[in-house]
Amino acid sequence: MEYALVENIRLKATNGVKGICQICGSELIAKCGSIKINHWAHMGTRNCDPWWENETEWHRTWKNNFYKDWHEIVLTDETTGEKHIADIRTIHGLVIEFQHSHLDPVERTKREGFYKNMVWVVDGTRLKRDYPRFLKSNSQIKKTEKKGIFLVDFVDEVFPTNWVNSSVPVIFDFKGIEALSDNTDKRKKLYCLLQVRQGIYSILAEIPREVFIKTTINGEWATRIQNYIESLKPKKEIPKQERSNIHTRHREGTHYYDQKKGKFVKKWRF
Ligand SMILES: [Zn+2]
Numbered sequence: 001m002e003y004a005l006v007e008n009i010r011l012k013a014t015n016g017v018k019g020i021c022q023i024c025g026s027e028l029i030a031k032c033g034s035i036k037i038n039h040w041a042h043m044g045t046r047n048c049d050p051w052w053e054n055e056t057e058w059h060r061t062w063k064n065n066f067y068k069d070w071h072e073i074v075l076t077d078e079t080t081g082e083k084h085i086a087d088i089r090t091i092h093g094l095v096i097e098f099q100h101s102h103l104d105p106v107e108r109t110k111r112e113g114f115y116k117n118m119v120w121v122v123d124g125t126r127l128k129r130d131y132p133r134f135l136k137s138n139s140q141i142k143k144t145e146k147k148g149i150f151l152v153d154f155v156d157e158v159f160p161t162n163w164v165n166s167s168v169p170v171i172f173d174f175k176g177i178e179a180l181s182d183n184t185d186k187r188k189k190l191y192c193l194l195q196v197r198q199g200i201y202s203i204l205a206e207i208p209r210e211v212f213i214k215t216t217i218n219g220e221w222a223t224r225i226q227n228y229i230e231s232l233k234p235k236k237e238i239p240k241q242e243r244s245n246i247h248t249r250h251r252e253g254t255h256y257y258d259q260k261k262g263k264f265v266k267k268w269r270f
Contacts, residue, residue, distance in 0.1 A: 125176035
């Protein structure tokens, strides 16, 4: 973990300092070395939060985009007393979880049920095949009228299957911690799979990194997601009867019935 309590203050790991775990209250030791990133560890090998994964530089780089006070927030289920640490919890109540290791759908669903208002950010660089597969699937990703919003056919051929039926938005980060000099590199953007479908299609939003960070910090994220979803709802169909009325009205206004020709003819002026 990045933070432990030292004399009741949240502190980062510093050599020789002992800390207290925010979840279980047991003693933590500071691990500061050159191989792994600085962190606090429990005495044994096990962490008291089974959902916690050892952090990589990717985790820390992401977390550092947000205020320190929002890092590693302990959340408790009021009914069961179950506790877990959210990677980020914003002041607007949004939990952002950065997931590097594999997570099976059952486990994923449990966590979504616990955090509720959340978004996943998935490390798309862990498996070598994920990004090439995404690039190759161009024909399955269709543009919509709304810029940056796409419909995805056969979504499990485009993204890892364990993420495609999530009940919350899932963001794929294919860049990882790599610095990209080419501004047209598709990995510069984030790809957010929304939790709703339109018919057989999944909905994908292409989001600039800085926009995701900015809107989650200022709280606009929730409305933005809602707007994406609303904009893709099928337009209300006009009932058949009304449709034929429109047709008649149109003809009455702009066309007249030509007896000789036996059909409606367009008026010259109307
Ligand atoms: Zn603990």
